[in-house]
Amino acid sequence: MGRSTTLPVSKPRAWAEINLNHLRHNLKELKRVLPDTCDMMAVVKANAYGHGGPEVAKFLAGEGVRYFAVAAYSEGIALRKQGVFVEILVLGYTPPEAFSELVRYRLIQTVVSVDYAEELNRFGRKHGEKMNVHIKIDSGMSRLGVLYDNIEPICSMYKQSNLQVTGIYSHLSMSDSQKEEDILYTNQQIDRYHQVIEQIRKAGLEPGMLHIQSSYGILNYPADGYSLARPGIALYGLLSKEDDRPNVKIHLRPVLSLKASVVQVKTIQAETPVGYGRNYVPNQTSRIAVVSIGYADGISRALFEQDGFVLVRGRKANIVGNICMDQMMIDVTHIEGVQAGDTVTLIGQDGKETITAGQIARRSGTVTNEVLSGIGERVERVYRN
Numbered sequence: 001m002g003r004s005t006t007l008p009v010s011k012p013r014a015w016a017e018i019n020l021n022h023l024r025h026n027l028k029e030l031k032r033v034l035p036d037t038c039d040m041m042a043v044v045k046a047n048a049y050g051h052g053g054p055e056v057a058k059f060l061a062g063e064g065v066r067y068f069a070v071a072a073y074s075e076g077i078a079l080r081k082q083g084v085f086v087e088i089l090v091l092g093y094t095p096p097e098a099f100s101e102l103v104r105y106r107l108i109q110t111v112v113s114v115d116y117a118e119e120l121n122r123f124g125r126k127h128g129e130k131m132n133v134h135i136k137i138d139s140g141m142s143r144l145g146v147l148y149d150n151i152e153p154i155c156s157m158y159k160q161s162n163l164q165v166t167g168i169y170s171h172l173s174m175s176d177s178q179k180e181e182d183i184l185y186t187n188q189q190i191d192r193y194h195q196v197i198e199q200i201r202k203a204g205l206e207p208g209m210l211h212i213q214s215s216y217g218i219l220n221y222p223a224d225g226y227s228l229a230r231p232g233i234a235l236y237g238l239l240s241k242e243d244d245r246p247n248v249k250i251h252l253r254p255v256l257s258l259k260a261s262v263v264q265v266k267t268i269q270a271e272t273p274v275g276y277g278r279n280y281v282p283n284q285t286s287r288i289a290v291v292s293i294g295y296a297d298g299i300s301r302a303l304f305e306q307d308g309f310v311l312v313r314g315r316k317a318n319i320v321g322n323i324c325m326d327q328m329m330i331d332v333t334h335i336e337g338v339q340a341g342d343t344v345t346l347i348g349q350d351g352k353e354t355i356t357a358g359q360i361a362r363r364s365g366t367v368t369n370e371v372l373s374g375i376g377e378r379v380e381r382v383y384r385n
Helices: 020-033 045-049 053-062 073-081 096-104 114-127 151-157 180-202 215-220 357-364 368-373
Strands: 003-005 014-019 039-043 067-070 087-090 108-111 131-138 163-170 209-211 256-268 286-291 309-312 315-320 328-331 343-350 353-355 380-384
Touching: 014 020, 020 039, 020 053, 020 215, 020 380, 039 053, 045 053, 045 368, 053 067, 053 073, 053 380, 067 073, 073 087, 073 096, 096 114, 096 131, 108 114, 108 163, 114 131, 114 151, 114 163, 131 151, 131 180, 151 163, 151 180, 163 180, 309 328, 309 353, 343 357, 357 368
Parallel strands: 014 380, 039 067, 067 087, 087 108, 108 131, 131 163, 163 209
Antiparallel strands: 003 256, 014 256, 256 286, 256 343, 286 328, 309 315, 309 343, 315 328, 343 353
């Protein structure tokens, strides 16, 4: 017969520790590599890449950050309701039926097309409002934005009676790559953006705040002349891929650690299957710990298939069996004394061992951005300063 022990656990079932000192350090590092004339627009979309949007934004505002970027107007509203009162740019599309929310919560909306600019202007005229906007230029990513060669319609937006154009920006699609053809394409995107700015000025118009650099743009294409830079993943102490080597030397510190609790330890006999599908069958008597975190919390099911592991009591423990929605199992046969209530580290350091978000991303076939932003709402955020 197998044996199991289950003890009451007072800690959260799963939690992310957010190191605010590391966040402050990364902010200072990014400011160090930017020109003095370039301000920071911190990207806090997707719950601040899983770190907790309102809490991170309030902390950064306290550190002097005056501009934030979100993906959706609802994210901007959440920041306002939590007491974040600096400038907030909505990078994504806001449906016309929600334009009133842009006004109510004083959000800056991205103009994503010529027709969209007209819709915003009509709404502003109807309600006696000036709609604060930044124009998005599609310089070669083929996502949201006005095509770079539509100069006349772009200039006309500055003349709309109920649009207040306070900025114009673009987004680089290959700024992380060091391949020669990708560098050429990125420089082409930058040139297209600059040509748009030049034409706006030739028309006697003031383009407003200029920004094109996100994290990799800052690190691979440093330049003067921009008003803002939009760091995302770098602000949280990571690159999208761990083996990336940007041109600018910078020392970043990961902000987030991900942890969960052992809720049960069970001794099973050899040839006893573990988990859904019976995809793991030990060849010896084993001690299996059940951990209170699963794929609904953002843990990729691919980790079992790719020999993923966690840390318990400063040692590695392999993930065994298919990761479940709310739980996962690990083999702790070789680790003495593991019991319910022990902390399991999925991202972060335990003793001399470390698991990075980059390692998780590589095993999962993705990037750190997805690993972090996929951490679910059930995971409690705990802030350390």
